Amino acid sequence: MKFYALFKAMLPVLFMACIVSSCKRDDEAIKKNSLQVEKQTNQLQATSIGASEKNDNTGVPISNKYILIASSEISLPTGIDGELSGMGATIDKKLDQVGLTFVSSNDPDFKAKAKKIKGIRSVINDYRARWYDPQKEKTVAAQNLAESHEIGPVADNDFYFPLQWGMLAVDARDAWAKGYTGQGASVAILDTGFDLDHPDLVPNIDLANSANFVPGEVLQYNLPDPFSHGTHVAGIVGAADNAFGVIGVAPQAKLILVKVLNDNGNGDFSWIMQGIIHAADHGANVINMSIGAFIPHHSQTKTPDGVINDTNEIQELLVAMNRATNYAYKKGVTILTSAGNEAVDLNHIADYDHYPSGCSNVISVAATSPVGWANNFATDLDIPTTYTNFGTSGVDLAAPGGDLYSTVTGNCTVGPVGGVPCNVFDLIFSTGNNGWFWAGGTSMASPHAAGVAALIVGKHGGNISPSQVRSILQRSAEEKGKPGKDAFFGFGRVNASQAVDY
Ligand SMILES: [Ca+2]
Ligand SMILES: [Ca+2]
Numbered sequence: 301m302k303f304y305a306l307f308k309a310m311l312p313v314l315f316m317a318c319i320v321s322s323c324k325r326d327d328e329a330i331k332k333n334s335l336q337v338e339k340q341t342n343q344l345q346a347t348s349i350g351a352s353e354k355n356d357n358t359g360v361p362i363s364n365k366y367i368l369i370a371s372s373e374i375s376l377p378t379g380i381d382g383e384l385s386g387m388g389a390t391i392d393k394k395l396d397q398v399g400l401t402f403v404s405s406n407d408p409d410f411k412a413k414a415k416k417i418k419g420i421r422s423v424i425n426d427y428r429a430r431w432y433d434p435q436k437e438k439t440v441a442a443q444n445l446a447e448s449h450e451i452g453p454v455a456d457n458d459f460y461f462p463l464q465w466g467m468l469a470v471d472a473r474d475a476w477a478k479g480y481t482g483q484g485a486s487v488a489i490l491d492t493g494f495d496l497d498h499p500d501l502v503p504n505i506d507l508a509n510s511a512n513f514v515p516g517e518v519l520q521y522n523l524p525d526p527f528s529h530g531t532h533v534a535g536i537v538g539a540a541d542n543a544f545g546v547i548g549v550a551p552q553a554k555l556i557l558v559k560v561l562n563d564n565g566n567g568d569f570s571w572i573m574q575g576i577i578h579a580a581d582h583g584a585n586v587i588n589m590s591i592g593a594f595i596p597h598h599s600q601t602k603t604p605d606g607v608i609n610d611t612n613e614i615q616e617l618l619v620a621m622n623r624a625t626n627y628a629y630k631k632g633v634t635i636l637t638s639a640g641n642e643a644v645d646l647n648h649i650a651d652y653d654h655y656p657s658g659c660s661n662v663i664s665v666a667a668t669s670p671v672g673w674a675n676n677f678a679t680d681l682d683i684p685t686t687y688t689n690f691g692t693s694g695v696d697l698a699a700p701g702g703d704l705y706s707t708v709t710g711n712c713t714v715g716p717v718g719g720v721p722c723n724v725f726d727l728i729f730s731t732g733n734n735g736w737f738w739a740g741g742t743s744m745a746s747p748h749a750a751g752v753a754a755l756i757v758g759k760h761g762g763n764i765s766p767s768q769v770r771s772i773l774q775r776s777a778e779e780k781g782k783p784g785k786d787a788f789f790g791f792g793r794v795n796a797s798q799a800v801d802y
């Protein structure tokens with residue numbers, strides 16, 4: 301049976317500008333050699349998708365990849381290996397913990413056959429989606445950067461800290477001054493590949509527990525384009541306080557890097573589920589997923605063969621995803637995700653829901669930004685961005701995500717960086733592949749909140765449940781917008797300093 305669906309997916313990063321700098325300790329060496337700004341507008345658009353993989357801008361079922369969902373949520377049927385091999389199928393991965401198996405088979409009747417295995421509740425296609433389109437990125441003439449730098453004693457401020465208005469917005473420095481830096485907390489970053497030898501990340505990367513779930517690729521980001529989404533997100537959570545580059549919200553948290561999307565931005569749902577389970581089983585206290593997709597409630601597609609109703613398949617896909625997030629939650633993991641960048645009211649979209657922000661036991665984060673911060677450092681840092689999704693049902697918290705306002709003109713200088721369009725400084729500055737970038741999106745908001753979650757976990761020595769972490773995140777957030785929970789801020793904009801007072 302073919303699987304048709306209405307689907308749209310992307311990584312929630314909207315705007316990027318880059319400053320590619322030498323990763324050298326010497327400030328003189330820190331000169332931008334390239335700067336470009338690009339605005340990508342991603343409007344919600346439903347795309348009708350056929351069962352062909354030819355159009356790689358859209359989500360498609362993978363014709364020979366299947367997800368088997370057991371009736372049990374905590375185990376797989378005994379003897380399933382033998383039954384599957386008897387069908388000529390290959391087991392790609394078994395997740396006994398949640399009763400899921402991912403299988404390859406070229407048998408066109410595989411689905412019908414596998415559904416007959418005792419203890420199997422459903423068999424659906426796995427899905428691949430392009431979550432991020434590198435064709436829409438700028439091309440940067442990246443310097444091939446030597447990283448044979450020497451990092452001196454930790455005494456200086458990290459030289460790009462003056463660019464990090466997001467740290468001011470969440471009162472990160474006050475939390476650090478109180479002695480809370482995320483020490484003792486582990487944050488798993490589920491994303492594209494990462495710059496594993498970036499001097500800002502190396503001190504905190506927990507390589508032993510990091511993992512790649514993308515067949516044919518490695519954990520290290522490996523594209524010529526130096527913007528690396530995963531590297532940017534990781535730096536917001538936990539770039540080291542090492543007198544170099546930038547600082548993350550939780551600069552002493554350990555970073556478990558988990559590659560669930562390939563460097564071109566494609567990812568299978570099975571890779572994401574494996575990443576969630578891996579993080580939960582390898583000591584993560586917090587998971588950050590700066591990824592997002594709209595999945596329809598119902599799907600019915602007219603084909604030459606008649607009408608195909610995929611509603612059940614879609615519901616089962618979500619059953620599988622929820623098993624992964626529920627498993628992590630029960631193992632004590634606080635899960636943060638981006639609310640998405642389509643500027644839609646999540647309370648009032650009739651036919652779609654946003655995932656993984658809509659999964660069970662995850663915290664969804666909307667994005668805020670100043671307007672013209674480089675022109676006026678006293679300006680409000682907590683304005684809802686132009687792109688952020690909103691709605692009380694779909695937003696739990698708000699955090700800095702950055703924006704790129706065309707009304708902000710001219711060139712500005714902030715800290716060590718000058719001659720840059722003033723509006724670029726309203727984006728979030730963090731690590732990229734062999735350098736640093738500005739980027740904006742709810743992809744950047746979620747890791748600010750994940751960093752605050754890490755500060756909370758660190759303060760409590762890891763002995764705190766995800767429901768308690770959520771409660772503290774919400775109660776310590778700064779009230780914004782309408783009193784109480786509201787559409788753009790949820791329970792408020794996260795505050796690191798207030799969070800560590802609980
Ligand atoms: Ca640093
Ligand atoms: Ca590198």
Ligand SMILES: [Ca+2]
Pocket residue numbers: 779780781782783784785786789790791792
């Ligand atoms: Ca409010």
